[in-house]
Amino acid sequence: MNLATVFLQLIKGMGVTIEIFFLTLLFSLPLGLVLSFGRMSRRKPVQGLSKFYISVMRGTPLMLQLIVVYFAPFYVFGMRISAGYRFTAVILAFALNYAAYFAEIYRAGIESMPVGQYEAAKVLGYGRAQAFCKIILPQVIKRILPPVTNETITLVKDTSLAFVLAEAEMFTIAKQIAAKETSVMPLMAAGLFYYIFNLAVAGFMEYLEKRLDYYR
Amino acid sequence: MDLLEIRHMKKGFDGLGVLEDISLSVGKGEVVSVIGPSGSGKSTLLRCATMLEKMDGGELKYMGEAAAWEENGRCVYAGKQKLKEIRKYFGLVFQNFNLFPHYTVMKNIIDAPVSVDKVPLKEAQERAMKLLGQLGLADKKDAYPYQLSGGQQQRVSIARALALQPKILFFDEPTSALDPELTGEVLKVIKELAREHMTMIIVTHEMQFARELSDRIIFMEQGVIRMQGKPEEVFGSQDERVREFIGKFTS
Ligand SMILES: Nc1ncnc2c1ncn2[C@@H]1O[C@H](COP(=O)(O)OP(=O)(O)OP(=O)(O)O)[C@@H](O)[C@H]1O
Ligand SMILES: [Mg+2]
Numbered sequence: 001m002n003l004a005t006v007f008l009q010l011i012k013g014m015g016v017t018i019e020i021f022f023l024t025l026l027f028s029l030p031l032g033l034v035l036s037f038g039r040m041s042r043r044k045p046v047q048g049l050s051k052f053y054i055s056v057m058r059g060t061p062l063m064l065q066l067i068v069v070y071f072a073p074f075y076v077f078g079m080r081i082s083a084g085y086r087f088t089a090v091i092l093a094f095a096l097n098y099a100a101y102f103a104e105i106y107r108a109g110i111e112s113m114p115v116g117q118y119e120a121a122k123v124l125g126y127g128r129a130q131a132f133c134k135i136i137l138p139q140v141i142k143r144i145l146p147p148v149t150n151e152t153i154t155l156v157k158d159t160s161l162a163f164v165l166a167e168a169e170m171f172t173i174a175k176q177i178a179a180k181e182t183s184v185m186p187l188m189a190a191g192l193f194y195y196i197f198n199l200a201v202a203g204f205m206e207y208l209e210k211r212l213d214y215y216r
Numbered sequence: 217m218d219l220l221e222i223r224h225m226k227k228g229f230d231g232l233g234v235l236e237d238i239s240l241s242v243g244k245g246e247v248v249s250v251i252g253p254s255g256s257g258k259s260t261l262l263r264c265a266t267m268l269e270k271m272d273g274g275e276l277k278y279m280g281e282a283a284a285w286e287e288n289g290r291c292v293y294a295g296k297q298k299l300k301e302i303r304k305y306f307g308l309v310f311q312n313f314n315l316f317p318h319y320t321v322m323k324n325i326i327d328a329p330v331s332v333d334k335v336p337l338k339e340a341q342e343r344a345m346k347l348l349g350q351l352g353l354a355d356k357k358d359a360y361p362y363q364l365s366g367g368q369q370q371r372v373s374i375a376r377a378l379a380l381q382p383k384i385l386f387f388d389e390p391t392s393a394l395d396p397e398l399t400g401e402v403l404k405v406i407k408e409l410a411r412e413h414m415t416m417i418i419v420t421h422e423m424q425f426a427r428e429l430s431d432r433i434i435f436m437e438q439g440v441i442r443m444q445g446k447p448e449e450v451f452g453s454q455d456e457r458v459r460e461f462i463g464k465f466t467s
Contacts, residue, residue, distance in 0.1 A: 119268050120314035124328040124380065125303050134331065138318050215317050216362040 006177060006186050013170035014193055020090060020159045020169060021197075025152070027095035032102025039107055050103070057100035062093070063161050069093040070165050090162045094155075101151050109144035110136065142212040149205040156198050170194075217280050218243050219305070219384050219415050220265065224286075225274035227257075227264050234260050236439040238274070242384065245413040249426035252436035253461060258419045261436070262388050265417075266308045267299065278305040279383065304333070307377030311389045313369045315361040321348070321372050322357040325379045333380065340379070347375040351405055367398030371405055378409075385409070387418040423465040427451055435461070 038050030057065070070089040073079040113136055121131035160171035174190035177183075220242040227235040234257045242248055250258050263269040265276065267283065273291050276284040283302045284293045293299060316324050325347065326340040335343075348354045351371045361369055370390055377385055390406065391399040403425050409416065410429050420426050426433055426447070433450040435443040435458050443450060443458055451462060 114314075116310060116312060116314035117316070120310065120316070122268065123266055123303070123306075123308045124376070125300065125332040126328065130331065134327070135316055142318070215360045 003185075006189060009173055009177060010170055010186065010189055010193065013168060013173035013190075014197075016162075016167065016169040017159045017171075017193075017197075020094060020162060020167075021156060023091045024094040024098055024155060024159075027091065028098035028102055031095060031099035033106050035099050035103035036106035036110065039103055040110065054100045054103055057097050058104075062097050062158060063164050065097055066090065066093040066161060066164055069096070086165055086167055090165060090167050094158070094162075098151065098155060102148070105144050105147045105151065106140065108147075109140040112143060113139060145205065145209050145212065149202065152201055152205065153198050156201055157194060160194070218277075219246075219279060220417075221275070221277040221280075222265060223275040223277075225261070225264055225276070226272045227260055227269065228272055234439050235264065235271070238439075238441060240434070240441070242415060242417060244383075244415055246415055246431050247410045247429055248417045248432045248434060249430040250417065250419045250434045250436060251421070251423070251426060251461070252434075252442075256436040257439045258436055259388055262308070262386050262417070262419060266306060266386055267293075267303070268308075278302050304380065305383045307380060307382035307385045309370070309374055309377055309385065309387045309390050312393050313361075313366075313373045315369055315373055315376070317361050320358050320360055321353065321364070324361070324372060325376050328376070329379050343379055344375070347378055350408070351375055352401075365398060366394045367401045370394065370402045374402075374405055374409075384415040384417070387416065387420070389419050389421065391420070391422060421465060423451075423462060 035050055035054065038046050039054065041047045041050070066089070069092050070081070070086065073085070074081050117135055117139070118131060121135045126135065159169055162169050163172040163175060166172060170190050170193060174186045177186040218241040220240070222238055222240045225235055225238040225240075226233070238257075238261060240248075250261065252258055260269065264271045267276075270293070271284060271291055273286055273289075274284070275282065275286060281298070281302055282294060283299060284291055286292070294302065316327075319327060322341070322344055325344040326335075326337070329335040329340040329343070330337055345354065345357070348357055351374065353368060353371055353375070356364060356368060356372070361372070364372065370393075374390075387406065391402050394402065399422070403422065406416070406418065406425075407429055418426070418430075428447075430447055432444060433447050434441055435450060437457060443453060443455055445453075450458060453459060
């Protein structure tokens with residue numbers, strides 16, 4: 001097999017990798033915000049439950065979570081696992097896992113906001129939701145961009161864990177080709193792909209940071 | 217009718233009494249300064265009056281409308297909608313400004329009128345430009361707070377409060393976070409407001425300023441109003457504590 005065909009196959013896998021990446025962000029970023037509200041809730045049961053969830057998601061391997069989410073319908077509910085569920089399970093597990101990390105990032109950001117910002121908004125008549133959306137959240141986003149960048153870069157690499165469910169993303173394919181051809185070249189090529197992907201991610205996040213650089 | 221009426225206000229933190237029994241009425245156009253040693257409860261009084269802090273007991277009224285009152289020995293607040301209306305009666309200027317750093321000067325001033333009071337954008341902008349002109353900040357409308365000096369930031373925060381056209385304006389040590397050379401420009405603005413008969417309650421350590429400007433001075437100590445009266449009464453008081461306190465600041 002020549003280089004070109006290897007690349008062609010890898011690129012197909014790359015499409016799936018990119019899909020996992022964006023879908024995970026799409027679901028985990030808002031879910032993380034909701035979870036951080038739960039974590040900061042004054043209602044003890046809500047707070048306790050959120051805290052427990054976050055600690056479990058961060059304290060157990062993502063690979064294990066992928067397997068659990070994939071097989072749970074069968075072992076827990078005795079349902080037959082359909083072929084289409086594989087991809088759903090991957091996204092579900094990634095989103096549930098990354099939401100926990102993002103929740104803690106949001107929480108740190110929200111708690112770092114000076115209380116004077118809330119008080120100024122309150123005295124000016126803003127409602128709670130309005131104050132949060134217009135005054136607090138934009139400033140929180142600026143503050144949490146660096147840790148979110150870290151998490152996002154980790155996510156690019158973590159997508160490769162989907163191989164445990166034999167999801168046809170780039171790493172799974174690279175491994176298959178490498179085994180068949182007894183060559184490390186496909187794996188090196190995959191590595192290069194991840195690296196370039198992350199360069200792009202880092203570049204984009206840097207651009208966002210610059211965009212938010214207009215105030216201090 | 218009094219603009220603000222506080223009766224028997226009590227407030228404690230974790231069982232520790234901070235305001236003991238404060239009663240205070242402020243009429244239209246009156247300028248009241250609150251002075252007193254650190255920890256005497258001046259900020260707490262302002263925070264309770266502006267509902268940033270819930271009082272434990274007593275009564276709070278603006279324009280004759282009750283925001284809080286006592287029922288069976290407990291302090292109850294009016295409903296959400298009522299409190300929203302009552303909040304429109306007052307504004308508060310903070311010691312450390314609390315401007316919104318991600319908004320320009322203009323946006324800081326117009327955002328609450330537009331998004332809270334539903335003032336048309338055009339009108340809000342005109343109102344803001346007029347205020348900025350009066351406060352000598354017309355050329356700063358597109359600046360961000362971090363690009364301004366402390367004195368300018370405090371003047372913007374005063375404009376932000378005024379843009380909502382409050383009936384009464386509270387100040388909590390508006391010049392304490394400023395370098396001495398910037399204090400004057402903020403005090404000048406407050407004096408200007410007094411000349412226009414803006415009703416104001418000002419917590420301050422600027423004795424000379426309080427003396428010149430106030431219709432009434434309130435001296436607080438350990439959570440109670442130890443003395444109140446016309447500036448010459450308070451500054452000429454024979455009360456030992458008052459004399460000692462004022463002496464510290466005017467020597
Ligand atoms: N949130 C709080 N929790 C606990 N104690 C508080 C709180 N806020 C104020 N206090 C206490 O209440 C007392 C009065 O505080 P306050 O800030 O009202 O004093 P002040 O007269 O404004 O003093 P200063 O001149 O230093 O600003 C102080 O003993 C303070 O420690
Ligand atoms: Mg104070």
